[in-house]
Amino acid sequence: MDEFMQAALEEARRGRAQGGIPIGSVIVHQGRIIGRGHNRRVQQGSVILHGEMDAFENAGRQPAAVYREAVLYTTLSPCPMCSGAILLYGIPRVVIGENLSFMGEEALLRSRGVAVEVLQAPECIELMREFVAECPALWHEDIGED
Amino acid sequence: MDEFMQAALEEARRGRAQGGIPIGSVIVHQGRIIGRGHNRRVQQGSVILHGEMDAFENAGRQPAAVYREAVLYTTLSPCPMCSGAILLYGIPRVVIGENLSFMGEEALLRSRGVAVEVLQAPECIELMREFVAECPALWHEDIGED
Numbered sequence: 001m002d003e004f005m006q007a008a009l010e011e012a013r014r015g016r017a018q019g020g021i022p023i024g025s026v027i028v029h030q031g032r033i034i035g036r037g038h039n040r041r042v043q044q045g046s047v048i049l050h051g052e053m054d055a056f057e058n059a060g061r062q063p064a065a066v067y068r069e070a071v072l073y074t075t076l077s078p079c080p081m082c083s084g085a086i087l088l089y090g091i092p093r094v095v096i097g098e099n100l101s102f103m104g105e106e107a108l109l110r111s112r113g114v115a116v117e118v119l120q121a122p123e124c125i126e127l128m129r130e131f132v133a134e135c136p137a138l139w140h141e142d143i144g145e146d
Numbered sequence: 147m148d149e150f151m152q153a154a155l156e157e158a159r160r161g162r163a164q165g166g167i168p169i170g171s172v173i174v175h176q177g178r179i180i181g182r183g184h185n186r187r188v189q190q191g192s193v194i195l196h197g198e199m200d201a202f203e204n205a206g207r208q209p210a211a212v213y214r215e216a217v218l219y220t221t222l223s224p225c226p227m228c229s230g231a232i233l234l235y236g237i238p239r240v241v242i243g244e245n246l247s248f249m250g251e252e253a254l255l256r257s258r259g260v261a262v263e264v265l266q267a268p269e270c271i272e273l274m275r276e277f278v279a280e281c282p283a284l285w286h287e288d289i290g291e292d
Contacts, residue, residue, distance in 0.1 A: 045207060046203060047202055047203060047205070047207055047208075047235075048194060048195075048199050048202055048231065053194050056193055056194055057192060057193060057194050059193070060191060061187070061191060061193055061287065062193075063287075063292075064286075064287070064290055064291055064292045065292070079230070079234050080229075080230035080231070080233040080234045081231040081233075081234045083226075083230055084225070084227040084228070084229055084231070084233075084251070085227040085230070087227075087230075088225050088226045088289070089193075089290045090290050105230070108254075140210075141207065141209075141210070144210055144234045144235045144236050145210055
């Protein structure tokens with residue numbers, strides 16, 4: 001696991017320590033983290049601040065040229081909303097911690113030309129497994145399921 | 147134009163009056179508006195609060211059963227991010243003010259079973275035409291273009 005997925009994982013763990021959903025993300029441009037975040041459903045009552053969205057928001061308003069050279073790291077396969085944000089801003093590459101707990105819109109991303117890499121990192125898998133076992137209702141709410 | 151698209155249009159105009167991007171949205175459940183919003187890029191420096199996202203956020207945490215009976219009204223064809231949010235939460239029907247200024251992910255929504263209706267409302271078209279002519283750089287930033 002490289003330093004950027006490690007940073008995304010730290011964000012996920014920070015979210016869990018706050019009583020939230022343990023999914024984290026960082027956006028990297030030219031080898032530097034320009035935005036980082038974690039899911040804020042519990043902490044802020046937010047239905048849109050998934051980890052990836054929080055990272056986009058914290059990166060702030062960036063020129064299109066920056067997004068087009070950026071890499072998004074996320075501990076979990078990105079849901080339709082976060083995948084849509086990746087497409088909106090033209091992020092060319094996404095590195096995913098794992099997709100065993102949840103399979104997001106990887107096929108859609110690839111079909112639009114995004115390079116998608118899945119690490120299946122044991123630390124990411126374990127963090128989500130523990131969370132889903134402890135808080136199934138909260139998890140299902142976050143992915144729009146009953 | 148029914149009362150709900152009228153409410154979305156009022157949100158769009160409110161955003162423009164604040165110096166922002168004139169796109170508004172409301173989410174309706176059982177004939178009642180449960181969330182309303184407008185684009186907040188300028189007002190809050192937000193890169194994720196498009197009108198539809200703002201409406202989702204203002205509706206707050208809702209049970210899946212509510213989203214599955216809801217209708218989302220938006221003055222402009224929804225971008226990939228907002229379309230992704232519609233898919234995440236399983237919104238079954240989307241009413242769009244116009245898609246001449248911007249064509250969003252209507253085909254993707256339809257391919258996933260969402261009922262999409264486009265009004266081509268002159269008030270929505272005119273509001274966007276004036277805005278894009280006045281603020282082209284801001285508009286292009288909002289849709290991730292140079």
